[in-house]
Amino acid sequence: MGTLRAGDLVFTLSRSVRKSVGLTIRKDGSVHVRAPFWLPVQEVIRMVSGKSSWVRSKQQTMKNQQVIPAPGPELNRIKKQALLKFRMIASPWEEHFRVRYGVAPKKWTVREMNTRWGSCSTATGRITLNLRLYYKPDACIEYIVVHELCHLIHPNHGKDFYTLLERELPDWKTSRKQLKA
Numbered sequence: 347m348g349t350l351r352a353g354d355l356v357f358t359l360s361r362s363v364r365k366s367v368g369l370t371i372r373k374d375g376s377v378h379v380r381a382p383f384w385l386p387v388q389e390v391i392r393m394v395s396g397k398s399s400w401v402r403s404k405q406q407t408m409k410n411q412q413v414i415p416a417p418g419p420e421l422n423r424i425k426k427q428a429l430l431k432f433r434m435i436a437s438p439w440e441e442h443f444r445v446r447y448g449v450a451p452k453k454w455t456v457r458e459m460n461t462r463w464g465s466c467s468t469a470t471g472r473i474t475l476n477l478r479l480y481y482k483p484d485a486c487i488e489y490i491v492v493h494e495l496c497h498l499i500h501p502n503h504g505k506d507f508y509t510l511l512e513r514e515l516p517d518w519k520t521s522r523k524q525l526k527a
């Protein structure tokens with residue numbers, strides 16, 4: 347198995363008895379190509395070159411989808427760091443909402459969620475932030491923090507909710523877009 351280049355795309359190539367060329371992008375973003383013995387190396391490079399923009403976009407997506415480690419010391423370390431980071435961003439906002447609107451969450455929780463970035467229970471006063479936010483830009487974390495704080499006043503996504511959100515964080519749409527990227 348050797349390392350080859352197709353333009354500025356680096357990949358490893360392994361040969362085997364097979365009929366077609368297979369291309370795999372690993373979790374770390376590295377590219378591995380499998381090709382039949384009989385296919386000239388120049389032809390392999392040409393085929394990989396043809397896929398380079400697809401490979402690039404895949405690599406970018408993978409970079410954005412940081413993998414949360416399995417339960418263990420590393421996950422605990424990240425949870426601790428995430429909590430510190432979220433607290434640092436949320437504290438001034440919590441104070442602001444307390445002073446301006448007289449509301450405050452009873453508890454902040456951090457946990458891994460798959461479908462939501464955050465949630466707010468007006469019944470319990472608990473705001474939960476998705477651990478995955480840890481890998482996102484601060485502005486995105488701030489947006490979720492403010493979004494959930496606004497729910498303490500307006501539980502649903504009604505007009506009043508968005509009026510409040512817009513007033514507190516006029517640039518929230520940019521952050522939301524970034525979260526979806």
Ligand SMILES: [Zn+2]
Nearest residue numbers: 493494497503
């Ligand atoms: Zn919401």
